[in-house]
Amino acid sequence: MPGFELFGDKERAHVQDVIDSGVLMRYGFDNMRKGHYKALELERVLAEKMQVRHAQLVSSGTAALTVALASAGIGAGDEVIMPTFTFVASFESILALGAVPILVDVDATLTLSPEAVERAVTGRTRAVMPVHMCGSMADLRALKSICDKHGLLLVEDACQAIGGTYEGKPLGSYGDLGCFSFDYVKTVTCGEGGAVVTNNDQYKLNADHYSDHGHDHVGSDRGAEGHPFLGYNFRISELHAAVGLAQIQRLDEFLSIQQKNYRILREALSELPDITFREVPKGGEESYAFLNFFLPDADKAKAVHTALGKAGIDGCFYWYDNNWHFYRKWEHLIGKKSLGKWPAEVLQGLPDYSRADFSMSDHWVGRNISCLIKLSWSGQDVRARAQKMVQVIREVLQTVS
Numbered sequence: 001m002p003g004f005e006l007f008g009d010k011e012r013a014h015v016q017d018v019i020d021s022g023v024l025m026r027y028g029f030d031n032m033r034k035g036h037y038k039a040l041e042l043e044r045v046l047a048e049k050m051q052v053r054h055a056q057l058v059s060s061g062t063a064a065l066t067v068a069l070a071s072a073g074i075g076a077g078d079e080v081i082m083p084t085f086t087f088v089a090s091f092e093s094i095l096a097l098g099a100v101p102i103l104v105d106v107d108a109t110l111t112l113s114p115e116a117v118e119r120a121v122t123g124r125t126r127a128v129m130p131v132h133m134c135g136s137m138a139d140l141r142a143l144k145s146i147c148d149k150h151g152l153l154l155v156e157d158a159c160q161a162i163g164g165t166y167e168g169k170p171l172g173s174y175g176d177l178g179c180f181s182f183d184y185v186k187t188v189t190c191g192e193g194g195a196v197v198t199n200n201d202q203y204k205l206n207a208d209h210y211s212d213h214g215h216d217h218v219g220s221d222r223g224a225e226g227h228p229f230l231g232y233n234f235r236i237s238e239l240h241a242a243v244g245l246a247q248i249q250r251l252d253e254f255l256s257i258q259q260k261n262y263r264i265l266r267e268a269l270s271e272l273p274d275i276t277f278r279e280v281p282k283g284g285e286e287s288y289a290f291l292n293f294f295l296p297d298a299d300k301a302k303a304v305h306t307a308l309g310k311a312g313i314d315g316c317f318y319w320y321d322n323n324w325h326f327y328r329k330w331e332h333l334i335g336k337k338s339l340g341k342w343p344a345e346v347l348q349g350l351p352d353y354s355r356a357d358f359s360m361s362d363h364w365v366g367r368n369i370s371c372l373i374k375l376s377w378s379g380q381d382v383r384a385r386a387q388k389m390v391q392v393i394r395e396v397l398q399t400v401s
């Protein structure tokens with residue numbers, strides 16, 4: 001991460017095609033397009049890469065989550081299980097549909113604990129939404145079996161983990177629906193964009209209509225199209241899709257760089273006896289977008305994070321104190337603050353998160369440090385960084401008791 005570090009001729013060429021045709025809209029304008037359908041082509045390439053029947057591009061990862069849930073008929077009062085450690089988009093997408101986000105603990109994988117998920121299932125639960133944070137996944141086999149047992153949807157948020165796999169399948173393709181983000185800092189980026197992937201023909205059709213005002217896309221006259229149900233505008237533009245098309249074709253190149261850089265850092269940190277690494281479930285392979293490790297306790301993790309920053313090591317996050325990614329700082333969700341009134345179903349269904357006990361999440365996220373793996377580092381850059389990190393961490397561990 002992020003793909004913009006390596007923008008080049010391929011991105012430029014696809015964007016040039018769009019500018020030359022003048023068609024920024026993915027639908028219609030057939031006589032002006034000069035054969036360029038960047039969004040359609042990106043959907044085809046993405047579906048092939050993710051080994052699924054369908055991909056639906058949308059305007060963001062947040063839109064992808066919303067469209068994925070909507071396409072499967074999630075609506076008012078339905079409970080969707082999501083982790084305490086994720087990006088705020090998880091509960092935004094659920095709440096946008098009048099559904100109820102049910103927060104559940106994360107474990108040593110830094111994503112949903114299957115035991116905690118099982119305990120959270122009620123008669124109103126409709127979906128489980130694991131979030132493959134920082135490049136790695138939850139125990140998807142265990143989650144799938146819970147979903148099968150209770151008749152729930154499995155919706156994967158693979159926004160930070162494109163290219164990772166589980167039991168040989170690309171992340172995002174294992175559940176009923178998978179979501180990707182191509183925002184400005186993701187491994188594959190186009191500025192703003194996202195995608196839903198699925199093998200379900202009906203969900204694809206629903207996602208296609210829902211993301212474009214409910215248009216049925218039948219025939220070639222946009223003005224004459226039918227509207228089988230209400231939708232919104234979650235479309236991607238041809239300009240964004242053009243950048244995305246260049247980037248997705250470079251995914252394997254990005255992944256091999258991430259993996260190489262990750263390995264060098266990890267090997268160096270492995271020398272430190274007090275450091276342990278994030279658990280990756282059996283059958284899983286990370287996308288190597290981040291290197292995640294644990295310190296023996298939260299005080300040491302905080303001290304190491306501060307020291308790394310002071311030493312000029314950028315891109316290392318202490319998510320526990322971060323405003324966006326951990327439940328402790330979601331005061332708008334906890335305080336039920338929105339501009340207008342909340343739907344009655346949400347007000348009645350939402351647990352009182354100010355009193356919730358997420359001590360398992362605190363235990364794991366409180367000790368975690370997460371370092372972004374860049375694509376533009378030279379071999380020398382990574383080795384120097386690795387050496388410096390080991391030195392800084394060793395010093396902190398000798399002084400903080």
Ligand SMILES: *Cc1c(COP(=O)(O)O)cnc(C)c1O
Pocket residue numbers: 059060061062063086087089090131132133157159160181182183192193194
């Ligand atoms: C980036 C991200 C999103 C949202 O994607 P946007 O394209 O920024 O809306 C959702 N979930 C996770 C885990 C993300 O990292």
